[in-house]
Amino acid sequence: MSWTLNSTRTPSDSSTKFSILDLKAQAVRLPVSKGSQILLSELLTWSGEKGYCWWSTPKIAKDLGWSSSAVWRNSTELKESGLLAVIPRPGRSNYWIPLPGRDRVERLQKELAPLAESRGPSYEKKKE
Numbered sequence: 001m002s003w004t005l006n007s008t009r010t011p012s013d014s015s016t017k018f019s020i021l022d023l024k025a026q027a028v029r030l031p032v033s034k035g036s037q038i039l040l041s042e043l044l045t046w047s048g049e050k051g052y053c054w055w056s057t058p059k060i061a062k063d064l065g066w067s068s069s070a071v072w073r074n075s076t077e078l079k080e081s082g083l084l085a086v087i088p089r090p091g092r093s094n095y096w097i098p099l100p101g102r103d104r105v106e107r108l109q110k111e112l113a114p115l116a117e118s119r120g121p122s123y124e125k126k127k128e
Contacts, residue, residue, distance in 0.1 A: 032081055036074040038064065040083055043098040052108055056093035087112055 030037060042064065046053040061068045075096075078084035085100035087109060095112055097105060 030081075030083065032077055032083065033074065035066075035070065036077045036081075036083075039071065039074040040078055040098055043084070043096050047096070047098055051104060052087075052095045052097045052112070054089070054093050054095050059093070 030040070032040075039060075042060070043053060046055055055063075057068050057071050060066075061071045064071070075084060075086070078098075079086065083099060085097040085105045087095040087097065089095065095108070097108060
């Protein structure tokens, strides 16, 4: 099944399209823990039509009333089950992509790659 975030359907498009509310309703039926279902549902809300969000782990934890380790534990479960992709941004919060498809992740990586580069100086160890 193809998951997309638009609510309109064109004759040339054979995939079923969902609204954010439809996706959130389906998140509670996925074969992952309840915590992961809650995290996925909230990431879908925060991602909106863009299909990604960039909340920091501490911000997500604070909003959900969880610890940062609980966010990491549940996000790891979602990543392992293929329901979440993360594009790291050195020195800043990651891009979170809920319900990624290969084409969607590749497109977002191309769009977001220049933004994901570190803004600060590089702190690499000097080789002696």
